[in-house]
Amino acid sequence: MWEQVQQAPPDPIIGVTDGWRADPDPRKLNLGVGAYRTEEGKPYVLKAVREAEQQILADPAMNKEYLPISGNAEFNRLARTLALGPNSPAIREARVATVQALSGTGSLRVGAEFLSTHLPASFPRIVYLPNPTWGNHKSIFGKAGFQVREYRYFDAATRGLDFGGMTADLTAAPPGSVVLLHACAHNPTGVDPSREQWRQLLELTRRTRLVPFFDSAYQGFASGDLDADAAAVRLFAEAGLELVLAQSFAKNMGLYGERAGALSVVTKSREVATRVESQLKLVIRPMYSNPPMHGAAIAARVMGDPKLNAMWQEELRGMAKRIKAMRQVLYDQLRARNIPGDWSFVLKQIGMFSFTGLSRSQCEMLVKKWHIHLTLDGRISMAGLSAATAPYLAEAIADVVAN
Numbered sequence: 001m002w003e004q005v006q007q008a009p010p011d012p013i014i015g016v017t018d019g020w021r022a023d024p025d026p027r028k029l030n031l032g033v034g035a036y037r038t039e040e041g042k043p044y045v046l047k048a049v050r051e052a053e054q055q056i057l058a059d060p061a062m063n064k065e066y067l068p069i070s071g072n073a074e075f076n077r078l079a080r081t082l083a084l085g086p087n088s089p090a091i092r093e094a095r096v097a098t099v100q101a102l103s104g105t106g107s108l109r110v111g112a113e114f115l116s117t118h119l120p121a122s123f124p125r126i127v128y129l130p131n132p133t134w135g136n137h138k139s140i141f142g143k144a145g146f147q148v149r150e151y152r153y154f155d156a157a158t159r160g161l162d163f164g165g166m167t168a169d170l171t172a173a174p175p176g177s178v179v180l181l182h183a184c185a186h187n188p189t190g191v192d193p194s195r196e197q198w199r200q201l202l203e204l205t206r207r208t209r210l211v212p213f214f215d216s217a218y219q220g221f222a223s224g225d226l227d228a229d230a231a232a233v234r235l236f237a238e239a240g241l242e243l244v245l246a247q248s249f250a251k252n253m254g255l256y257g258e259r260a261g262a263l264s265v266v267t268k269s270r271e272v273a274t275r276v277e278s279q280l281k282l283v284i285r286p287m288y289s290n291p292p293m294h295g296a297a298i299a300a301r302v303m304g305d306p307k308l309n310a311m312w313q314e315e316l317r318g319m320a321k322r323i324k325a326m327r328q329v330l331y332d333q334l335r336a337r338n339i340p341g342d343w344s345f346v347l348k349q350i351g352m353f354s355f356t357g358l359s360r361s362q363c364e365m366l367v368k369k370w371h372i373h374l375t376l377d378g379r380i381s382m383a384g385l386s387a388a389t390a391p392y393l394a395e396a397i398a399d400v401v402a403n
């Protein structure tokens with residue numbers, strides 16, 4: 001019966017880790033998936049997370065009952081407050097519907113499904129994604145029935161933002177289209193709009209009547225400051241816009257495999273928010289019934305306990321700082337080898353990734369000859385690099401650029 005099933009290609013991001021695992025070379029490096037590593041190249045469980053986990057296990061009230069369809073209510077409350085801020089008018093007026101979902105991907109998927117069913121009938125089912133964007137965005141919105149279009153984002157010549165192209169494409173979008181915005185630390189480019197450009201994007205979104213959908217996967221990772229990294233989302237929410245927000249706790253709490261995330265829909269009133277939440281539950285129930293409890297319980301404790309929260313923020317600053325330090329180390333190593341071109345973008349780009357501009361064949365050479373595993377669009381995870389491995393990467397880049 002299954003003989004006709006075709007072999008699917010490996011996932012462009014997760015498949016990189018499979019390739020790295022299978023590589024027997026001792027020099028191998030995994031700079032593919034965006035996962036934080038220590039200076040020793042090891043996965044890192046935050047101390048605040050370990051502490052929260054111990055508290056949960058020691059709690060006699062702990063059980064394994066089903067969570068509600070909308071998940072852990074305390075986690076939802078803390079997650080939306082983290083993004084929208086403690087003084088958010090939308091939260092004060094109880095006009096935000098939040099559900100726990102399966103990290104960033106699951107939140108985006110539930111959000112896309114909800115929009116596809118509940119946007120007004122007169123709105124087109126079109127989503128505008130930045131070019132380039134995280135590879136999964138296209139499939140997520142495509143599966144939810146959206147027509148996927150792109151807006152210009154990255155300028156290959158300057159390795160910066162093509163703001164003119166972005167605003168031209170979004171101005172031309174049909175009213176009612178969804179626009180996907182990376183809240184901070186754009187993946188894969190590490191290039192974000194400036195504060196002033198965000199203000200212009202807000203006006204454009206309002207004028208063109210676009211539906212903003214923020215993907216917030218790196219709050220705290222861009223700058224080490226949770227509030228600073230939420231500035232764009234807060235700007236839009238405080239201007240009174242209705243918006244959708246997907247939050248992941250994979251990176252900023254290191255909860256990758258726990259799948260802790262939240263989807264919030266900011267509405268005009270408490271009544272609407274209540275109805276929206278009831279419909280989000282109808283999306284979730286036939287998909288996976290209700291979300292897993294452990295990751296959300298950890299995240300809720302870490303956010304809600306002042307001592308753990310302070311510990312978390314300190315570790316977050318430490319992780320962001322190490323990634324920034326890696327940018328400097330790599331830049332110095334590249335400069336020391338006199339590799340042609342301006343590599344200052346390595347220092348300027350924000351967040352976990354650096355978008356190198358290396359071609360697909362250069363990337364393939366990095367994988368095959370140098371055992372450096374990366375996505376073939378030229379993205380490298382700076383979080384996977386260490387002072388010990390940066391010289392090797394620079395040497396490999398010098399080689400593939402020269403060939």
Ligand code: LMR
Nearest residue numbers: 013014032033034134187
């Ligand atoms: C990445 O872009 O590497 C991460 O967001 C992990 C993933 O799920 O793709």
